[in-house]
Amino acid sequence: MLCACVVALWVVSLAITNVSIVDIFWGPAFAIVAWTAAWQRAPEAFVPAWSLPRCVLLGGITVWALRLGAYLAWRNVGHGEDSRYRTMRARFGPSFRWTSLGIVFVLQGGLIFVISLPVQFVLARDHALAWGGALWIPSIGFAVGLAFETIGDAQLARFKSNPTNRGRVMDRGLWRYTRHPNYFGDFVVWWSVFAWCFVAGAPWWTVASPLVMSTLLLRVSGVALLEETIVDRRPAYRDYIRRTSSFVPWLPKPPA
Numbered sequence: 001m002l003c004a005c006v007v008a009l010w011v012v013s014l015a016i017t018n019v020s021i022v023d024i025f026w027g028p029a030f031a032i033v034a035w036t037a038a039w040q041r042a043p044e045a046f047v048p049a050w051s052l053p054r055c056v057l058l059g060g061i062t063v064w065a066l067r068l069g070a071y072l073a074w075r076n077v078g079h080g081e082d083s084r085y086r087t088m089r090a091r092f093g094p095s096f097r098w099t100s101l102g103i104v105f106v107l108q109g110g111l112i113f114v115i116s117l118p119v120q121f122v123l124a125r126d127h128a129l130a131w132g133g134a135l136w137i138p139s140i141g142f143a144v145g146l147a148f149e150t151i152g153d154a155q156l157a158r159f160k161s162n163p164t165n166r167g168r169v170m171d172r173g174l175w176r177y178t179r180h181p182n183y184f185g186d187f188v189v190w191w192s193v194f195a196w197c198f199v200a201g202a203p204w205w206t207v208a209s210p211l212v213m214s215t216l217l218l219r220v221s222g223v224a225l226l227e228e229t230i231v232d233r234r235p236a237y238r239d240y241i242r243r244t245s246s247f248v249p250w251l252p253k254p255p256a
Contacts, residue, residue: 001036005029006109010101019085019104020076026108027068033116034061037123053129053200054122057193060142061119064189067146071153084225115190115213118197118206125201134199141192148174149185156182169240177249179240180226183217184247190214223247 005025013019038058076082081089085104089096122129155173159165174181190213194206216222223246230237243253 002029002033002109002113005032006105007101010105013100013105014097018081019089019100020080020082022104022108023082024069024072024076026112027065027072029065029109029112030116030119031062031065033112034058034065034119034123037120040124051129052131053135056131056135056139057119057122057196057200060139060146061193064142064146067150075157111212111216115209117209118194118202119209121202121206122197122200129200132199135196138192138196138199142189142196145185145188145190145192147185148188149182152181152185167234169234169236171240171244171252174249176244176252178245178247180223180247181249183222184249187214187217187247218247 009021009025013021035058038054085100088100088103092099152174155175156170159170159172178184187210191210194202194210197206198204218224227237227241231241243255245252
């Protein structure tokens with residue numbers, strides 16, 4: 001299912017000459033994988049096969065996925081192709097039509113598959129799963145992470161919607177305590193998902209899921225990419241870096 005979606009999305013990107021649609025697909029793809037895993041477990045009696053823990057896991061992943069997809073669609077649709085992909089398109093020239101299948105779509109599909117491993121394991125396995133007290137802690141962690149990224153995204157969107165804030169640095173609300181509350185929330189969500197699934201019986205090696213997500217958030221497409229050139233575009237961001245925690249929320253330093 002994931003492979004079919006990736007290829008279909010690539011075909012659509014060729015038709016509209018816009019690879020950025022892969023970013024919108026990122027979140028919903030996890031819901032697709034989760035629902036496919038649950039369906040494969042008991043297609044002949046899908047609904048009766050649900051238990052409370054499976055409903056919590058499937059519901060949580062679905063809410064996270066659809067929120068992220070809706071937010072990115074609202075933010076990106078109508079704004080053309082992202083600068084990252086425009087740079088890649090210029091670099092590869094006409095061959096980008098074909099190379100984008102591997103370096104963009106298949107790559108993201110592979111990342112989605114690895115990151116969703118603990119979810120797939122729990123939802124697809126034919127094993128009785130009962131709700132226990134140990135599941136409460138990661139469930140709360142998931143809720144906190146989801147709230148953190150949702151509130152952070154909403155605060156930033158509201159800030160950007162005000163024309164008087166053009167060129168200014170967002171340092172209010174959650175952004176006062178961390179420069180990346182949305183990425184931190186995502187980080188908490190996926191470590192909580194792994195912890196939840198590990199308690200539910202997922203093998204230890206599925207820790208690859210939060211490790212890969214953490215690497216993406218901190219070193220690849222998240223914090224590192226965003227802050228690579230932002231100081232050049234917004235000099236005030238340099239002081240924001242000095243007084244505000246990079247990732248984990250913390251009290252800001254006093255003005256210099």
